[in-house]
Amino acid sequence: MFSDNKIWIGKSENRVYLEPKMANRHGLVAGATGTGKTITLKVLAESFSEMGVPVFLADVKGDLASLATAGTDSENMQERIKRFEIDNFSYKSFPVQFWDLFGEGGLPVRTTVSEMGPLLLSRILNLNDTQTGIMNIIFRIADDKGLLLLDLKDLRAMVQYVGDNAKEYTLDYGNISSQSIGAILRNMIALEDQGGEYFFGEPELDFNDWMKVDSQNKGYINILHSPRLFLNPSLYSTFLLWMLSELFENLPEEGDLEKPKMVFFFDEAHLLFEDAPKILLDKIEQVVRLIRSKGVGVYFITQSPTDLPDDVLSQLGNRIQHALRAYTPAERKKVIAAAETFRQNQKFNTVEAITELATGEALISMLDEKGRPSVVERAFVLPPQSKFGTIDDLLRNQIIKGSKLYSKYSEEVDRKSAFEVIREEKRIQQEYIDSEKERIEKQKIREQKEKEEKKYQKNIKKSNRMTPTEKAANSAMSAIGREIGKSLIRGILGSLKR
Template sequence: MTDELAKAQAALEEARRAQLEAEARIAELEASAQRAAKDTPPPAADDANPAEAPPVAERFEEAPAAPVPADPDQPAEPGASVAPTAESGPLDADAVALVRAGYAFEGPALEMGALVNGAPDAETQVRIPLAMVNRHGLIAGATGTGKTKTLQVLAEQLSAAGVPVFAADIKGDLSGIATPGESSEKLLARTAGIGQAWEPRAAPVEYYALGGVGHGVPIRATVLDFGPTLLAKVLGLNATQESSLGIVFAYADDQQLPLVDLKDLRELLLWLTGDGKEELRRLGGISTQTAGVILREITAFSEQGADRFFGEPEFDTRELLRTAADGRGIVSLLEVPGVADQPALFSTFLMWLLADLFEDLPEVGDIDRPKLVFFFDEAHLLFKDASKDFLAAIVQTVRLIRSKGVGIFFVTQTPKDVPDDVLAQLGSRVQHQLRAHTPDAEQALRATVRTYPRSGYDLGEVLTTLGIGEAIVTVMDERGAPTPVAWTRLRAPQGSMDPTPDDRIQATVQASPLLATYGEAVDRESAYELLQARMREAEQAEQDAEARKAAEDEAARLEAQAERARRSGGRSGGSSGGSGGASGGGNVITDFLGSRSGQAMIRDIVRGVFGNRRR
C-alpha cells in the first residue's frame, strides 16, 4: 500500500512540475507577444528552435500513456501502460490511487479486470471480495455488451474457489464454460494489457432441464412441496383465494390425496365443485365461485407449460451444492427453452428453488466464501407481470437468504428492470454500456447514474461510450462499504465463448450420476387416480340406483297386471258357470297367470330383475 501511495505521490509531483513549467512557458510566450506588438525583435532564444518547446497543451496531448484504441476490444500493447494522469483519462493521479487502494482487499477476491483511465492500467486491479458475494449483485447492460461473458468470468472463478454455481442458460451460449477456450493473438494482447495471465480452462458442469424438456437432468417438484402460499403468489390470487387454496391443500392432506402435479390439484377442485359439493360445503370458507376462479387460474398456468415442472421424482435442491473431486464447485446450468414465452414457469421454478434452499439450509452468518451463488440471466422475466405479493416474496427471499450463505446476481438490460426494493439489496454493480436512443432510454440512463456513488466520471457520458467488455463497477468492500466507482476493462473467460456442441452436452448428461435418480418420470397413484376411482364408484352407484328403480317399476307394473288378470278371471268364472266349464274356454293367459304355475313364474321374473335370484 505504501509503495502504491508513493507512486501516486510521485505522479502528482510530476504533474505539478509540468504545470509550473507550462505556466512559465505561457508567461514567456505572452511577454514575447507583447514585444512583437511593439515591433521589438524577440530574443534569439525564442526563435532558436520552436519545435524543441511546443505549447504545453500539445505536450499534455502527447502524454506517454498508451492511446485509447479505436476498437474498444483492442487493448494497448503489453507493457505500454503507464500511470494515468489527468491528461490521459478522466481520473487524476489521486483518484487513481484511491481506486487502487479501494480494491486492495486482504482476503480472497474475484478478479474483475483492470481500471481504464484513457488506457488500461494493469497495476490497478478491480475485484470483488469473495466473502461479500453473498451480498448479491447486478450485471446490467444493453444487448451485446458482454453481460453473459461477465457472468461466465465470475462463475469460472467461483468454481475455481470451490463455490458451486447455478445459472439459467437462457440463450444457450453459457454452456461454453464446460469447454476450454481457444487462444488468439488478439485475446492474448487484450488479456496481457489488463494483467490477466490467460490460459484455457473448462469448469465442471452439470446440465439440467425443466421436466426433462431439452438437454439435461430433469428437474421436477410436487405441488404439495411447492405449497399453497407460493402457488397462490404465482397464480396471482388475492388473500381470500389464497386462504381457500390453503383449505383445499389441508383437505387433500386429511383425505390422504397426494398432490403431485397440477393434474391432481385440478381434479380435486373439479371434484369439490362437482360430485364432492357436499364436501366443499362441509369445509366451509370456500365458495363455489372462489373454487372456480382458482381452477381457471390453474388451467391457464398449466397451458403456459407448468405441467412439465410438477411431478416426481422430486428434485433435491441440495444437489446444487456439490463440488467436483478436485474441490472445484460444480456449475449447474439450467436449459430453459422458450422462457420468454413462459415467464410464469421461469418465475415459478426460481422462487421454488430459492424457497426450498432457504428452508433446508442452516444459518451460517458471515462466512469467508458463499455456499452457493445464483445467476439469474434475463432477470426482467422474473419480475414481468408479477403481483405485489410475489414481488414481496422475492424481496424477502433476497434479504434473508444471505444468512444461509447464498448469493444472487441478477443479469438484465437496465437496472430499471429490477424493482427498487430488490435493487437496494444488491451490493455489487457491474454496469455495461447503456444506449439512450429514445426518451425512455434516456430517462433510464439518468436513473442509473443517480444510483452510483459520487465519482470523477461524467457517468451520463461514460455509460454510453463504454466498449464491449468494459463496465462501470462498484462493489461492497470487506467492511461493507461501497468501493470507488471504476471504469473497468473486464477479464476474458477461460472457457469457450461459443456454446458447447450438443453431442458433448448429451455425453455429459448421460454420464451424470444424477440421471439414474431423476431421469425417468414416476406416475404413482395420487389424487387424480384416487378421485377418478371415487367418481367411477359414484357413477356406478348412480347407475345401480337407476337400475333398481327401473326394476322396481317393472315389478310393480307386472304385479298390477297380474292382479288385474286375477280379478278379471274371477269375474269371468263366476258369471259363466257351467258353460265356461263345459267349453273349457275363458282367457288362457289370464287363467295361466292366475294359476299356481303362473304365480311362480311372476316371482322368478321379479327376482331376476332385482338380481337376487337364488342360485
C-alpha cells in the same frame, strides 16, 4: 478468475476484486444488450466454481453451455491477456450439470403442485384475485382430505372435484363460482399446451444435488437450459421465484461464512417483478434480504438497475454496470438513476462514463472486507477461461447421460395421488349408482310380478265363488267367442285365396 484468494473481475489502473466473504451480499450485473453482460457472468461463474462454490444460472440464449469446454487461443485473446498482464492465464473447462424443465437440453427439473403452492401457481396460470382465492380453497380442501397434489392431472382432478361439489363446500370454505372453476381449467389447458406438465411431478428436485463439488473440489455449475422456457416468461420467472423460496425455507442458518455455499445468477431479472402482486413482491424482498444468512448469494442480470424494485436494489452490494444507451429523455433518466447507485469516483463523471463504456468495459463497485461499497472503478472485465459460444448436441448429451444424477431424474415416477383417489371414488360412486339402478329395476319387476300374481289369485278366487250355472254360462260365452274368432279367421283366409 480466482486469484490471491479473491475473485479478480477486471482491471483499470488497479485490479478490481470481489471478496469471497462478501459474495453472499448479492449483486447486480446490468447493461444494454451486446455490452458484455454474458462474458461478465461467465467470468464470475468460473471464479466461484474454481473457488469451490456451486453455481446456478439460467442459459436463455444457449451460449453459457460452453462453460463445459476449455477456451481456445487466438490473437484477440492474446491481446486481452497482455492488456491484463496475466502471467498464469490458462484455458479451462468447468464441471457442468445441465437441467431443463422440459427434459430436452438437460436433466428434468420437477416439483410437485403442492410444493409450488397456490400463490406461485396462480401467477403461472395468470389468475386474477378472485380466481387466486378459489385456488387457495382448492389447496385447503385437498389438505383437509389428505389428497396429494403432485402433477397437473392431480390439480385438474381436484379443480373438477371442487367444482362438482361446490355447494357442499361453500359454507365451510366460501363461495366457489363455476365461472372461476372454468377459468382455472381453461388456463391449465394453456399451461399444458406450453409444456407446463413436464415441470410438475416426481422425482422432485433435491437442491442438495446442486450444492456439490467435483473430485478437484470445483463447484458444479448448474445450467438451466432456458431457450424454450424463456418463451413463457411467466413460467420462467415463477420457476426462479419458487427456487429462491425453496432454498430460503429449507437451508439452515449459516451466519457469515468465508465464502458462499452457493451463488445464483438470475438472467432477465426484470421478469421476476413484472405484473407481480404486492404480496409476491414483499416475499421476494424478504427472501433476498434474509437468504444471505443461509450462505447463498443472489446476482440479478438485467439491462438497467431501475428494472428492480428499490427494496430489492438496496440489498445488492456488489455492482457491475455495463454501457447504457441514452437516446431519449426516459433513457437518460435511467442512466442518471444507475449512476446514483455508485459511490462516486472523482476521476470521471459516472453519468457520462455509463454511456461511453466499450463492449466488455464496466463500472464496478464491490464491497470491501468491512462490507463498505468501494469507490466505483472504470475497468475492463477479464476474458473467460472457457470457450466462447455454444456446444453441439452430442457433447451436451454426453454430459447429461454421464452425470451421476441421470438415473435419479431421467425417469418420471407417478405414485398414487389426488387423481387416482378421486378416480377411484368416482368409480365406487358409479358402481353404487349402477347397483342402485339395478336394485330399483329388479324391485319394479318383482312388484309387477306380485301385482300380476295377486290379480291371478283374485280371478281364481272369483271363479271359485261362481255357481254352476254361472260357470256354464261363462264357459259357453268363451266357447262362442272362440268359434266366432275361428269363423272370422276362416272368412278372411277365404277372401285372400280368391
